Amino acid sequence: MSSSDTPTLSCTLQIEWMNSQQMTTRKVNFKNGLLRMVRNGFREIFLEISDEKTARHKFHLKNMIVHKKFMNEGKCTINFKDDNARTMMSNAPPAQLVNFLKTMYIKLQGETGGKVSLKERLEGKSAMEEISPLTTKEVLRARDKVVPKDTSTTPKTTMNKKRPVKENDKAQAGHPPSKRRCIASAIETPLTAEQERVLNAVVSGRNIFFTGSAGTGKSFLLKKIISSLPPDSTFPTASTGVAACHIGGYTLHSFAGVGTGQGSLKRLVELARRPHVAQQWRKCKVLIIDEISMVDGRFFDKLEYVAREVRCNDKPFGGIQLVLCGDFFQLPPVGRSNSSGDEGQATFCFQSEAWDRCNLNCYELTVVHRQSDPVFIDILQNIRIGRITPEIVDRLQATINNKVDSAGILASRLCSLTKESQLINTSKLENLSGTEKEFKAIDSDSTLSNMLDIQTPVESLIKLKVGSQVMLMKNITLNDGLVNGARGVVVKFSEGLPVVKFRSGEYTVKYEKWTVKLMGGTTLTRKQLPLKLAWAFSIHKSQGLTLDCVEMSLAKVFEAGQAYVALSRAKSLATLRVLDFDPKQVWANPDVLKFYQRFRQNLAALELIPLGRKKSDLSRKPGPFI
Ligand SMILES: Nc1ncnc2c1ncn2[C@@H]1O[C@H](COP(=O)(O)OP(=O)(O)OP(=O)(O)O)[C@@H](O)[C@H]1O
Numbered sequence: 001m002s003s004s005d006t007p008t009l010s011c012t013l014q015i016e017w018m019n020s021q022q023m024t025t026r027k028v029n030f031k032n033g034l035l036r037m038v039r040n041g042f043r044e045i046f047l048e049i050s051d052e053k054t055a056r057h058k059f060h061l062k063n064m065i066v067h068k069k070f071m072n073e074g075k076c077t078i079n080f081k082d083d084n085a086r087t088m089m090s091n092a093p094p095a096q097l098v099n100f101l102k103t104m105y106i107k108l109q110g111e112t113g114g115k116v117s118l119k120e121r122l123e124g125k126s127a128m129e130e131i132s133p134l135t136t137k138e139v140l141r142a143r144d145k146v147v148p149k150d151t152s153t154t155p156k157t158t159m160n161k162k163r164p165v166k167e168n169d170k171a172q173a174g175h176p177p178s179k180r181r182c183i184a185s186a187i188e189t190p191l192t193a194e195q196e197r198v199l200n201a202v203v204s205g206r207n208i209f210f211t212g213s214a215g216t217g218k219s220f221l222l223k224k225i226i227s228s229l230p231p232d233s234t235f236p237t238a239s240t241g242v243a244a245c246h247i248g249g250y251t252l253h254s255f256a257g258v259g260t261g262q263g264s265l266k267r268l269v270e271l272a273r274r275p276h277v278a279q280q281w282r283k284c285k286v287l288i289i290d291e292i293s294m295v296d297g298r299f300f301d302k303l304e305y306v307a308r309e310v311r312c313n314d315k316p317f318g319g320i321q322l323v324l325c326g327d328f329f330q331l332p333p334v335g336r337s338n339s340s341g342d343e344g345q346a347t348f349c350f351q352s353e354a355w356d357r358c359n360l361n362c363y364e365l366t367v368v369h370r371q372s373d374p375v376f377i378d379i380l381q382n383i384r385i386g387r388i389t390p391e392i393v394d395r396l397q398a399t400i401n402n403k404v405d406s407a408g409i410l411a412s413r414l415c416s417l418t419k420e421s422q423l424i425n426t427s428k429l430e431n432l433s434g435t436e437k438e439f440k441a442i443d444s445d446s447t448l449s450n451m452l453d454i455q456t457p458v459e460s461l462i463k464l465k466v467g468s469q470v471m472l473m474k475n476i477t478l479n480d481g482l483v484n485g486a487r488g489v490v491v492k493f494s495e496g497l498p499v500v501k502f503r504s505g506e507y508t509v510k511y512e513k514w515t516v517k518l519m520g521g522t523t524l525t526r527k528q529l530p531l532k533l534a535w536a537f538s539i540h541k542s543q544g545l546t547l548d549c550v551e552m553s554l555a556k557v558f559e560a561g562q563a564y565v566a567l568s569r570a571k572s573l574a575t576l577r578v579l580d581f582d583p584k585q586v587w588a589n590p591d592v593l594k595f596y597q598r599f600r601q602n603l604a605a606l607e608l609i610p611l612g613r614k615k616s617d618l619s620r621k622p623g624p625f626i
Pocket residue numbers: 189190191192195212213214215216217218219220221327369370543544545546
């Protein structure tokens with residue numbers, strides 16, 4: 001059971017009392033409110049709402065109605081029918097809000113079974129005591145009750161939920177799986193001990209950098225971290241639009257509000273002092289940056305300066321807590337065409353002055369979740385540091401004979417250049433016979449479609465024919481394999497929508513919504529099919545993804561880490577085909593190797609080095625055959 005299944009919750013609260021005409025007669029606001037579940041001597045459950053001072057209000061939970069549509073944004077409203085009142089919660093860490101509601105629901109299920117003896121009633125037990133955290137027994141009992149066979153037995157308390165969750169639902173054509181199930185399973189996947197340690201360090205308020213090889217669950221953990229912090233003051237960002245979308249955040253550039261980051265520091269501070277930008281900078285308590293390996297160190301230094309100036313605070317980053325995440329062995333910052341536009345090569349973030357100034361607590365995730373085969377994991381760990389042995393060469397060259405295509409689903413070709421992948425997709429689509437169907441995105445602001453093209457993983461116009469190889473660009477349901485990166489083939493069109501055969505079965509793909517946050521609180525949305533042509537993909541666009549079956553030619557790789565990113569997208573050696581493996585295609589950046597060597601030494605000095613790992617793992621020189 002999660003340690004956060006507790007009967008208390010801190011958030012911003014408003015309480016309203018109504019008269020019989022449902023007109024508000026009284027209202028109170030608590031910026032830092034506390035919700036506590038309490039029970040009286042008759043085992044009746046109440047919600048106690050208090051502020052930092054003394055104000056306390058109690059509401060009987062019997063007959064309440066919970067509106068939890070926006071709980072993933074930390075918002076929820078509870079109507080207390082018996083008291084003719086309601087409370088609106090906001091800025092609650094979403095994960096805690098979900099757990100609080102779950103605890104409340106489960107405790108209430110227990111309440112209905114409680115019997116109060118006449119003697120107890122006569123004694124009039126009115127003293128309130130805090131409800132104990134959930135026990136496994138209570139959870140199991142509630143689980144048995146959660147799928148009532150006869151809907152007339154629905155409990156008196158309404159969770160404003162249309163249908164109960166059935167774990168074994170199958171994603172079937174024409175029957176979209178519930179998004180709630182998706183969210184619920186994501187929330188319920190437990191963190192490993194090493195992931196939990198990072199989460200605790202973040203919640204305790206420290207500046208954190210956590211790293212780990214591809215597939216160790218960095219982005220997964222980041223999503224848990226985001227849902228454990230108050231949404232109003234937490235700003236999730238990433239170096240690229242697609243990565244930002246993946247964690248439901250902004251691009252770092254759009255958060256900073258300093259354009260492309262070109263120009264003098266004075267100019268950047270001016271830009272950041274524009275009222276709507278400055279407001280965000282001041283509101284921000286926690287700045288999260290995913291894919292930190294692609295952030296130019298010089299841009300990071302500029303941001304650190306801007307933060308101090310705009311927030312009028314001399315502490316590093318103006319006192320903002322930083323949570324940085326990424327793997328420097330993967331893609332580096334974009335070279336000369338980088339954001340700051342200065343002469344010379346972009347630098348790594350760890351080479352910036354700000355990096356040292358921020359006094360980061362460093363963590364490394366070591367358990368790989370994307371792959372399960374220890375042989376493949378070992379190969380990837382070696383490739384990551386640019387180390388190639390003859391056995392590795394043999395193993396990877398042998399993949400050329402792999403039959404990774406199955407039931408009409410062909411392997412996606414990963415290309416070093418975006419242009420190359422676009423050409424492949426266009427010509428393959430042209431070569432298919434059959435009618436082409438077009439799917440246009442519905443954007444909330446059509447003048448900003450270009451921005452949505454960059455910041456969402458789907459294009460404004462998708463062209464498909466029967467036989468098109470496609471990739472799913474959104475998690476639809478985790479349990480049924482309809483996840484971001486799942487590969488499939490269009491088998492027919494039904495009522496205007498494509499029916500796609502995935503490995504897990506057929507699914508009629510519906511329009512989905514992507515939301516992009518802009519500075520100043522506005523949001524842009526795009527509705528589009530969560531599909532992309534997938535005969536080919538660029539390695540840059542594949543960073544962060546898990547791919548079902550991949551094929552690659554690494555002859556044209558031009559950057560350290562590119563081959564590692566490409567190879568580590570595959571789930572297993574059996575679902576991978578390397579067409580022309582040559583050890584020369586694999587190398588690690590020497591500065592990155594040095595950084596990780598120091599990083600490991602520091603971890604070891606703090607006695608945090610993972611058991612069973614040797615410092616010497618990272619002390620080898622870069623380059624092939626070393
Ligand atoms: N604790 C966990 N339990 C089960 N599965 C996990 C866990 N952590 C991560 N995963 C799964 O492992 C896969 C890889 O995770 P994720 O994409 O977060 O890795 P990553 O470290 O961000 O990789 P990359 O460096 O390639 O971006 C995902 O399918 C994720 O759901």
